Amino acid sequence: MNISIIGGGAWGTTLAQVLADNGHNVLIRDINDKFVEKINNTHLHPFFDLEIPSTIKATLDLSEACNYSDILVLCVPTKVMRSVLHEINTHINTKKLFVNVSKGIEPETSYRVSQIVEEEISKNKLKGYVVLSGPSHAEEVILRKVTSLVAASKSTEAALEVQNIFSNDTYLRVYSSDDVIGVETGGAMKNAIAIVSGVASGMGLGENARAFLISRGIKEIVAIVQALGGNIETAYGLSGVGDLIVTASSMNSRNFQCGLKIGQGMSVAEAQGSSVQTVEGIRAIEAGYEIGKKYNLDLPIISTAYQVVHDKIQAKDALKQLLARSLKSERYW
Ligand SMILES: NC(=O)c1ccc[n+]([C@@H]2O[C@H](COP(=O)([O-])OP(=O)(O)OC[C@H]3O[C@@H](n4cnc5c(N)ncnc54)[C@H](O)[C@@H]3O)[C@@H](O)[C@H]2O)c1
Structure with a gap:
């Protein structure tokens, strides 16, 4: 063919x-x-x-x-x-x-x-x-x-x-x-969390912090998939969590690498520009943030990442902001 x-x-x-x-x-x-x-x-x-x-x-x-x-x-x-x-x-x-x-x-x-x-x-x-x-x-x-x-x-x-x-x-x-919605949305949003995971590594945070951000990030991906009409099983499948596993901690991922450079202090524009290949995650953070506003979703990690990529706060202050949030039950939606 x-x-x-x-x-x-x-x-x-x-x-x-x-x-x-x-x-x-x-x-x-x-x-x-x-x-x-x-x-x-x-x-x-x-x-x-x-x-x-x-x-x-x-x-x-x-x-x-x-x-x-x-x-x-x-x-x-x-x-x-x-x-x-x-x-x-x-x-x-x-x-x-x-x-x-x-x-x-x-x-x-x-x-x-x-x-x-x-x-x-x-x-x-x-x-x-x-x-x-x-x-x-x-x-x-x-x-x-x-x-x-x-x-x-x-x-x-x-x-x-x-x-x-x-x-x-x-x-x-x-x-x-x-489930077209679920596969497309999970595939796009995992890049946002991969950037966050890279930022954490770039800041010198440990594996514990990365696991924290990735796990809570999965909740945010699931919330977005559901809000857009996709299935929760798809978000936890190959195109969502599966792709996040491979993206969020690998130097083969340019989204992770882009986050790493931001975490090390490089500006977002420089970090994006330093890759000759496509970095989709910054735009995914922006899209996730907009979807969160539109559907009134609680997306602390994506919202904080949005502030970082728009130079509203520094990565170190973003972390403080996330840690200072009121304490919650793990199952809060
Ligand atoms: N690289 C991976 O491992 C991988 C895996 C799965 C999915 N993806 C996705 O695939 C997409 C492309 O990623 P990539 O890694 O191939 O990026 P890339 O930057 O390596 O390649 C993009 C290609 O598109 C070409 N291009 C740009 N504008 C064009 C146009 N108007 N018409 C025709 N070609 C044009 C560029 O010249 C370049 O060769 C991204 O959305 C990425 O998330 C990448």
């Missing part, structure tokens, strides 16, 4: 290898000509410099990529997702299945990617939408290390199709789900 990947960075090119391993033909579209050349001419992953199957091709031409297949895998940073989808809509004339593998929420609207797809892609061009997410560092998947994901769609048929396309019996196991 032919499959197009829009966005050939760390994750997009890694998924291209998964698809090639599973016998599919892949065309990647990226705006970075160096990446496109590297994939086509040297068959190396643009970030990891590891050999990838020579059957994987890349192009700068969005129209070519859109018309190469009926399945478009979306792997661009969420901040450009709306404009990329807008452009895609002008290039396609037939119905496509959109598979989103990016993890983020649009802060201005608090929209998940499925909602942006619905707004930007005309109904007569939208065959279906699936979100594919879970605990998956590209650094490990590119080495074909065992990984699990979840494919969620309102359409069981579409979820099962994506589950089959990406799964193999050597290193990638995909589960299916009908």
Whole structure:
């Protein structure tokens, strides 16, 4: 089967290898000509410099990529997702299945990617939408290390199709789900808590403090998932807690690394700018904060993180603020 990947960075090119391993033909579209050349001419992953199957091709031409297949895998940073989808809509004339593998929420609207797809892609061009997410560092998947994901769609048929396309019996196991809201929201919000966990490490706090912030952070992710209409089991599954486990304490996570630098005293702008790769977590903190206000949720960690990323308080004062809150029962909602 032919499959197009829009966005050939760390994750997009890694998924291209998964698809090639599973016998599919892949065309990647990226705006970075160096990446496109590297994939086509040297068959190396643009970030990891590891050999990838020579059957994987890349192009700068969005129209070519859109018309190469009926399945478009979306792997661009969420901040450009709306404009990329807008452009895609002008290039396609037939119905496509959109598979989103990016993890983020649009802060201005608090929209998940499925909602942006619905707004930007005309109904007569939208065959279906699936979100594919879970605990998956590209650094490990590119080495074909065992990984699990979840494919969620309102359409069981579409979820099962994506589950089959990406799964193999050597290193990638995909589960299916009908909870698009839960998978998208958990996948986005875990990056917010990963930043917080990084900040704690950067400040020199210990494992106890990190476990405290991560566990209480999970409660906040669950509250947001529920408020938006997702299922609590999804929040505790692969795309929520599963992804948080892999993200919140690993140097492979650029969200964790970004938090680490903030905790060490770097400004938010510098910490974000120091990563050549996409850091979604700062925007997730903003989106989480807005959702909390809208649904009147008690989100002390995300609200405090919001104050830190907006330079309203220093990380050390944020910690004091959290510790000074009135004492609570662990089950307070
Ligand atoms: N890296 C991982 O391990 C991983 C795993 C799962 C999910 N994700 C998610 O995947 C998304 C992308 O992450 P990444 O790690 O691949 O980021 P990245 O920064 O490595 O790659 C993003 C790519 O998008 C390209 N791009 C930017 N604007 C574009 C446009 N308008 N059209 C086409 N391409 C464009 C960039 O040139 C770059 O190659 C993020 O939402 C991230 O959270 C990443």
